[in-house]
Amino acid sequence: MLRFNRSAIRAVIGLLAALFLLSLLHENSDSGSSSWRWSFTWSSPAVDQVQPPTSQPKDLQVPIAHQASYASIKARPEDVLLPTKLVRHTQGWNILDNVYMANSTIYFLTDEPQKWPKLNLFTSSAHWLKWTAADKKAREPAEWDIAFISPKEAKERWGSRVMPVKDWTFYVNEPNQFLGHYYHWVGETFFAIQRLYASLDPQIDVHGHTRLPHPSRFIFRHVDYPEWIKWAPINWRVIQTLFPSAAVETSSQWEQRGNITRDNRSVWRFDAMLMADRGAAFREQLHPGRNHRTASSAWEGTLNSSSRFWWEPVRRGVLRAAGVDEEVVDRPAVWKDWKGAFIGEKKPSKGDLEVLKDAKTLAPVVISYISRQHGRRRMIEADEAGFVKSVKELAERRKWKFNH
Secondary structure, three states: OOOHHHHHHHHHHHHHHHHHHHHHHHOOOOOOOOOOOOOOOOOOOOOOOOOOOOOOOOOOOOOOOOOOHHHOOOHHHOOOOOOOOEEEEEEEEEEEEEEEEEEOEEEEEOOOOHHOOOOHHHHOOOOOOOOOHHHHHHHHOOOOOEEEEEEHHHHHHHOOOOEEEEEEEEOOOOOOHHHHHHHHHHHHHHHHHHHHHOOOOOOOOOOOOOOOOOEEEEOOOOOHHHHHHHHHHHHHHHHHHHHHOOOOHHHHHHHHHHOOOOOOOEEEEEEEEEEEEEHHHHEEEOOOOOEEEEEEEEHHOOOOOOOOOOOOHHHHHHHHOOOOOOOHOHHHHHHHOOOOOOOOOOOOOOOHHHOOOOOHHOOOOOEOOOOOOOOOOOOOOOHHHHHHHHHHHHHHHHEEEEEE
């Protein structure tokens, strides 16, 4: 049995304690070239010891970059205050690059506002559309609805505090007076939106092929989401099936964006925006002899820049989502070489007659008249009778089919 001298044991314990304290002092000091390190390694002969690699694989190495001072870090490109560019303009329907919004006010950044159209041709206050003088005046936009801002003032106010909203935004500034009715949304507002947007690609073909990207978001500034999905299901069905990746922002999200920028010291910048405003479209009737519909300015303003197949992406998208057979969807393609007139009495050319040989059976022209004569709003009886008579005569003359 081993015997230990108590004094020797005390000396060893004291030495170990001194060494431990000395190691703590060295580890907590910035001076000196050495430090004590204690390492305890448990090993077993039954377990293979895995040695760490001497160097990491190349794709796992993380280089340590030189950390520049904040003063030398350049602003990101998306933080730059870019001038607003007017791409397409018709009253009430506009396409622009770099539209700004702070505290719910829309801003056009330019140092030449005198060269721009009047601001009330871009937007309105979204007051309900009635036809009294007071209501017309109430639809005029105020300075908190829309304004010009100079580059100098924008820099002083916002600096580089710019929050870019990427890709296409379709901004709809209509009161909830109209969005609840599918005749007004699909047949008027969206009809005009598609007409204007499609004018950016005059090469849309008979199959609906287009180089235009889908919008990333719709903003319905004056409608809340329950209203949007409740009133007329065809509205949101058309949007979601045509643009499955597009988000829908309603009044709540617009208020949130405004709240974030309420001090007007930061700003949202929408990279590409299509602005739709029924009140602005009605303000000045440039074509009063044609009709009194809101889409008329979008139609007339793009006559020289639109493909005659501008509606095909919409038509085909809706029919496919409804489960229509592709062969049926594609039948109108037989008309792709048709160069004849669809209005007036111009006689078709020889080439047109060749198209007509097949088109009459493969894709005949069919006009369907959905009457609202039993509803609250309807045509005068004599006018409706004259309309039906005229369409019948047109269909008989052109060998078309008329359903009514």
